[in-house]
Amino acid sequence: MTDPVARSDNADHLGFRHRHLLGIQGLNPLEISSLLDLAETYVDLSRQVDKKRPVLKGRTLINLFFESSTRTQASFELAGKRLGADTMNMAVKSSSITKGETLIDTAVTLNAMRPDIIVVRHSASGAVDLLAQKVDCAVVNAGDGSNEHPTQALLDALTIRRHYGRIEGLTIAICGDVLHSRVARSNIHLLNAMGARVRLIAPPTLLPAHADRLGVEVFHDMRTGLAGCDIVMMLRLQNERMTGSFMPSTREYFHLYGLDREKLSHAKEGALVMHPGPMNRGVEIDSAVADDPTISLIQEQVEMGVAVRMAVLDLLSRHLDNGGPHG
Ligand code: ASP
Numbered sequence: 074m075t076d077p078v079a080r081s082d083n084a085d086h087l088g089f090r091h092r093h094l095l096g097i098q099g100l101n102p103l104e105i106s107s108l109l110d111l112a113e114t115y116v117d118l119s120r121q122v123d124k125k126r127p128v129l130k131g132r133t134l135i136n137l138f139f140e141s142s143t144r145t146q147a148s149f150e151l152a153g154k155r156l157g158a159d160t161m162n163m164a165v166k167s168s169s170i171t172k173g174e175t176l177i178d179t180a181v182t183l184n185a186m187r188p189d190i191i192v193v194r195h196s197a198s199g200a201v202d203l204l205a206q207k208v209d210c211a212v213v214n215a216g217d218g219s220n221e222h223p224t225q226a227l228l229d230a231l232t233i234r235r236h237y238g239r240i241e242g243l244t245i246a247i248c249g250d251v252l253h254s255r256v257a258r259s260n261i262h263l264l265n266a267m268g269a270r271v272r273l274i275a276p277p278t279l280l281p282a283h284a285d286r287l288g289v290e291v292f293h294d295m296r297t298g299l300a301g302c303d304i305v306m307m308l309r310l311q312n313e314r315m316t317g318s319f320m321p322s323t324r325e326y327f328h329l330y331g332l333d334r335e336k337l338s339h340a341k342e343g344a345l346v347m348h349p350g351p352m353n354r355g356v357e358i359d360s361a362v363a364d365d366p367t368i369s370l371i372q373e374q375v376e377m378g379v380a381v382r383m384a385v386l387d388l389l390s391r392h393l394d395n396g397g398p399h400g
Pocket residue numbers: 216222255256308309311349350351
């Protein structure tokens with residue numbers, strides 16, 4: 074049987090030289106491509122009966138999620154296990170955090186247990202960065218507020234690259250609640266860095282101030298914005314981050330911005346649809362689109378999520394100070 078990972082080691086992916094993965098901002102195209110190349114090998118590995126390669130043997134991985142998560146937490150846990158790490162999910166709800174222990178105290182306490190990698194999700198933008206300054210191990214940002222969600226952008230990029238063979242030159246629309254979306258922010262950085270043309274389509278209330286300075290084209294109408302797009306990336310309406318009223322009603326929102334077959338017909342023929350999950354069906358996306366395997370990449374994004382997170386953990390482990398399987 075072929076060993077996809079052994080092949081990857083020969084290919085020398087070592088454009089990547091970071092201690093932490095805190096965001097896409099700060100990564101260059103070579104680093105992004107190297108990471109995606111390595112992730113490809115983990116897609117192959119994850120499709121085999123034996124999905125394990127012990128590149129993190131002896132390592133300890135802690136998942137510290139202050140916000141809820143299905144896909145991201147499960148895939149980091151699986152990624153760690155497939156790579157042979159001891160993987161622990163901190164149960165934040167039953168921890169001393171509910172007694173008022175601060176983020177930093179929690180980080181310092183966990184750090185004393187000598188983990189090698191901590192994966193953190195937090196509702197405050199910048200919290201993961203702050204935590205990374207207080208610990209000795211590698212830190213991965215699994216989403217901080219509305220700032221960044223780098224592994225989501227990487228798994229989206231891997232999904233796109235596998236379908237089109239490239240990212241450069243594609244026209245990609247990111248639609249919906251851009252204002253509250255760390256997924257949008259990380260994707261804008263990544264897609265711009267890799268040479269895609271990025272469009273944002275959203276009502277003015279759901280766009281960040283100065284969106285036009287992000288290196289994107291801004292549209293407020295779905296049909297106009299989707300014209301000529303190769304990929305339509307939908308975003309969840311993030312009600313939990315909204316204070317005040319951003320739209321008249323979800324019904325009205327679906328009417329104007331929800332992706333259904335009719336609106337999709339304005340994109341390029343054969344355009345593909347993505348969504349990071351969780352979906353609000355009937356709000357930002359119609360089930361007929363989301364569940365059509367000929368146009369929807371949503372399940373494939375989930376599969377790519379495990380492979381990308383394996384690649385991230387593998388690459389970061391190569392630069393841990395206390396040595397390791399890669400020296
Ligand atoms: N799961 C993604 C995130 O954590 C997207 C979302 O929640 O809408 O940012």
